[in-house]
Amino acid sequence: MTQQDQHDDRYSRTPSERDLDVLSRQLGRPVRDVVEIGARCACGNPLVATTAPRLSNGIPFPTTYYLTHPVVTAAVSRLEAEGVMTEMSARLAADPDLGARYRAAHEAYLTARAAVGERAGTGPVPEIDGVSAGGMPTRVKCLHVLVGHALAAGPGVNPLGDEAIGRIAEWWTPERCSCEGAWDTTGQAPHADLSRHTRTQGLGPEELEAKRAARRGAAGHAAPAGPTEET
Numbered sequence: 001m002t003q004q005d006q007h008d009d010r011y012s013r014t015p016s017e018r019d020l021d022v023l024s025r026q027l028g029r030p031v032r033d034v035v036e037i038g039a040r041c042a043c044g045n046p047l048v049a050t051t052a053p054r055l056s057n058g059i060p061f062p063t064t065y066y067l068t069h070p071v072v073t074a075a076v077s078r079l080e081a082e083g084v085m086t087e088m089s090a091r092l093a094a095d096p097d098l099g100a101r102y103r104a105a106h107e108a109y110l111t112a113r114a115a116v117g118e119r120a121g122t123g124p125v126p127e128i129d130g131v132s133a134g135g136m137p138t139r140v141k142c143l144h145v146l147v148g149h150a151l152a153a154g155p156g157v158n159p160l161g162d163e164a165i166g167r168i169a170e171w172w173t174p175e176r177c178s179c180e181g182a183w184d185t186t187g188q189a190p191h192a193d194l195s196r197h198t199r200t201q202g203l204g205p206e207e208l209e210a211k212r213a214a215r216r217g218a219a220g221h222a223a224p225a226g227p228t229e230e231t
């Protein structure tokens, strides 16, 4: 592998097996249906797992950008505990300009989710047409969703997500790596499942059959499904 390949690998949208391993460790459970890495730490580790709008078991999944980094999720939980969601919802109702920008974030979220679905090959998901997440477009119900969206989209798309990132600066900032000691790096990852994108890449027929057999074997243990909304 050339140095360029390594660089691309580390920062590409397509999850590597290492990314999936890290995600499972960050969450403490196997990840499923992760189709892209929505945002990465300065060091390259995942911050946000991007999930297709329809899970591989057929269930529609509106929460596209799932915040996975334990340091960030804990910091956002602190904000939530401080009552920031109520405060933001009140400002949304009182400030038409903020309301308009938040509605635009909702639209951007839906557009980005459709593009994710297209890239992942899940096609249209009419069940969740017009339904975003986190309380958008008129309320704030989950700051993790807004921060996940803001990190994936970049600054200037989700005003309240951007604001929440600014308000956790005491504990986490995008410029600084906070991965050291943030999750257990010893032993096996919690049964890292492979994403739709990588699980069959470059495998021969025998390896594919072995994987299918392993999946059949694991089915009885009913590991948790993909990410669920946190709050």
Ligand SMILES: [Zn+2]
Pocket: 041, 042, 043, 044, 045, 177, 178, 179, 180
């Ligand atoms: Zn890092």
